[in-house]
Amino acid sequence: MNGEHVIEVKSLRKSFGPTKVVDGIGFNVEKGDVFGFLGPNGAGKTTTMRMMLGLVYPDEGSVTINGYNIAKDFLNAIRGVGAIVETPRFYPYLTGRQNLLQIANLHPRLPGSRIDEVLDMVGLTGRAANRVGTYSLGMKQRLGIARALLNHPSVVFLDEPTNGLDPQGMKEIREMISQLALEQDITFFISTHLLHEVEQICNKVTILNKGRLIARGTVKELLGKDNELVEISTPDAGKALEILTGIGYVKSVKPGLGGLEVELERGRSAELNGLLVSHSVMVNYLVPKNQSLEQFFIELTEGGHQVA
Amino acid sequence: MLNLIKNELIKLTANKKLYVGMFIILGVNLLPLLEMVTGSLGDIPIAGQTFPLYMLSTYLNVVMPIFISVLIADMITDDYVNGTLTLSLIHPVSRGRLLAAKVLALATMITLLLLYSLLLGYVFGSVIFGWGEQFIYQDVVSETNYTFSAATGFVITLGSYAVSIAPLLAFGMVVLLLAFHFNSGGALVGTCIGLVIALSFLGEIAQGLRPVLINHYFALFKYAFLDKNTAQVMVAVLVLGAYSIVPLMLSLRTLKKKDIVY
Numbered sequence: 071m072n073g074e075h076v077i078e079v080k081s082l083r084k085s086f087g088p089t090k091v092v093d094g095i096g097f098n099v100e101k102g103d104v105f106g107f108l109g110p111n112g113a114g115k116t117t118t119m120r121m122m123l124g125l126v127y128p129d130e131g132s133v134t135i136n137g138y139n140i141a142k143d144f145l146n147a148i149r150g151v152g153a154i155v156e157t158p159r160f161y162p163y164l165t166g167r168q169n170l171l172q173i174a175n176l177h178p179r180l181p182g183s184r185i186d187e188v189l190d191m192v193g194l195t196g197r198a199a200n201r202v203g204t205y206s207l208g209m210k211q212r213l214g215i216a217r218a219l220l221n222h223p224s225v226v227f228l229d230e231p232t233n234g235l236d237p238q239g240m241k242e243i244r245e246m247i248s249q250l251a252l253e254q255d256i257t258f259f260i261s262t263h264l265l266h267e268v269e270q271i272c273n274k275v276t277i278l279n280k281g282r283l284i285a286r287g288t289v290k291e292l293l294g295k296d297n298e299l300v301e302i303s304t305p306d307a308g309k310a311l312e313i314l315t316g317i318g319y320v321k322s323v324k325p326g327l328g329g330l331e332v333e334l335e336r337g338r339s340a341e342l343n344g345l346l347v348s349h350s351v352m353v354n355y356l357v358p359k360n361q362s363l364e365q366f367f368i369e370l371t372e373g374g375h376q377v378a
Numbered sequence: 379m380l381n382l383i384k385n386e387l388i389k390l391t392a393n394k395k396l397y398v399g400m401f402i403i404l405g406v407n408l409l410p411l412l413e414m415v416t417g418s419l420g421d422i423p424i425a426g427q428t429f430p431l432y433m434l435s436t437y438l439n440v441v442m443p444i445f446i447s448v449l450i451a452d453m454i455t456d457d458y459v460n461g462t463l464t465l466s467l468i469h470p471v472s473r474g475r476l477l478a479a480k481v482l483a484l485a486t487m488i489t490l491l492l493l494y495s496l497l498l499g500y501v502f503g504s505v506i507f508g509w510g511e512q513f514i515y516q517d518v519v520s521e522t523n524y525t526f527s528a529a530t531g532f533v534i535t536l537g538s539y540a541v542s543i544a545p546l547l548a549f550g551m552v553v554l555l556l557a558f559h560f561n562s563g564g565a566l567v568g569t570c571i572g573l574v575i576a577l578s579f580l581g582e583i584a585q586g587l588r589p590v591l592i593n594h595y596f597a598l599f600k601y602a603f604l605d606k607n608t609a610q611v612m613v614a615v616l617v618l619g620a621y622s623i624v625p626l627m628l629s630l631r632t633l634k635k636k637d638i639v640y
Contacts, residue, residue: 120637120638120639123468124467124468125464125467125468125637125638125639126637126638126639127635127637144470144472145470145472146470148468148469148470149470151468153468155461155464155468156461157461159460159461159462159464159465160462161389161392161462163392163393163394164388164389164392168388168392171388172385172388172389172465172466173465173469175381175382175384175385176381176382176385176466176469176470176471177469177470178381217465221469
């Protein structure tokens with residue numbers, strides 16, 4: 071990552087009739103990022119992605135890809151892009167290879183061997199001669215990824231890339247994304263509802279709700295914060311609660327399953343344990359409880375947070 | 379551009395609907411055999427060398443308009459609704475070039491289908507009626523007989539099929555414009571069939587309107603090669619030109635402004 075903005079989105083707005091779908095969002099994606107784009111259904115993710123790809127015209131705002139404005143210089147902006155928008159769509163009466171050939175024909179300088187390369191990458195070489203209508207959902211997903219990679223893109227947009235795949239397939243695709251980002255310096259823009267997927271493969275994330283950006287940053291930043299959460303198992307929960315109330319580094323205490331759930335400043339949990347033991351509170355165990363992106367996501371979307 | 383046209387032709391030729399349509403054309407060629415058996419052909423002088431020209435009216439007024447509607451429903455409406463139009467538009471292809479490729483692919487298909495119909499006409503006509511000694515074509519409406527040598531008749535037949543590409547393509551441009559406003563290929567085809575029927579009725583009940591109705595110019599080959607009416611041909615060129623260019627420009631404008639949401 072060198073800080074170069076591969077994608078710049080500024081003040082995008084879009085309404086369909088009276089419904090405001092995207093309401094003034096903006097963010098940047100740097101070269102080499104695996105950028106997670108999260109939001110509940112109806113948040114405006116797909117509309118945003120379609121605007122970024124020049125399929126839907128924004129009412130306001132601009133999108134720049136690789137330095138080219140998508141509205142003013144579409145052909146140059148889209149040249150280095152590969153994408154799956156929503157479910158991968160195909161011509162079911164054409165074979166896998168013929169479907170890829172349809173796209174290869176749009177890139178006259180692409181060598182014919184590239185189709186074999188991408189088919190091999192997604193493990194579909196053996197089924198390339200079969201009609202896509204006979205493919206499983208997982209195979210279509212893999213063929214979609216092959217198609218997105220066909221033109222040697224520098225930026226790849228993926229909408230729910232592991233949807234329909236079995237656990238092994240999911241693992242393979244995630245590994246492939248991480249590998250491509252690292253080895254071929256491909257920037258990925260991934261829209262997904264699988265939050266653990268974002269945790270696993272994305273380095274940055276933007277969260278969208280009701281057409282507005284509610285959080286953005288690195289996954290580490292969003293999850294890390296300054297505090298941590300610990301679960302204390304103790305038979306003296308009442309006494310422990312009294313002791314911890316009013317302690318400066320303890321941010322909140324609430325009853326939990328078999329004890330207490332305590333939010334405290336990061337790195338103070340040993341001190342907390344010592345404090346309880348010194349007051350003769352029996353601590354069975356103290357377990358750090360990581361806040362997953364999922365919890366964070368739910369808190370944000372339910373709480374109506376806005377990006378500062 | 380050639381690759382874009384190639385893409386469209388690959389899709390069209392891989393689609394079963396094309397072969398169903400070709401089979402229907404084959405079946406239509408057998409109808410005169412049925413009429414011959416039932417005696418409903420009367421005194422119409424049909425022979426192998428004139429059979430394709432007789433069949434041309436049937437193709438132009440019924441078979442081809444429906445076939446063109448089906449092809450365009452696949453190329454535009456279903457392509458959009460199925461989300462496959464998106465595939466081309468997220469690559470370095472302008473919307474104008476994509477539309478141009480689709481129109482040129484349609485023109486190619488119309489040409490090939492007319493050629494197929496012409497060949498079938500000669501084969502079936504010769505087998506059913508024999509080649510015949512002279513080229514005698516009777517206009518069924520005016521009952522005028524046109525007599526030519528076999529060689530001239532062949533040239534006239536070939537020319538008639540060739541000029542018929544123009545009214546069919548003009549009709550295709552009207553369907554093209556409609557196709558951008560439908561969300562179902564089936565509904566588009568149904569509407570186009572209704573349109574063809576409505577235009578025929580309209581031409582019958584309001585004859586003064588005929589010069590501006592597109593189906594009136596499906597008979598362009600008669601004005602050009604049988605009646606040799608230059609004025610009528612010029613009017614046809616103007617009207618068909620308008621029917622081609624105006625809907626094409628409106629289609630281009632529609633596609634360029636359209637939000638691709640599927």
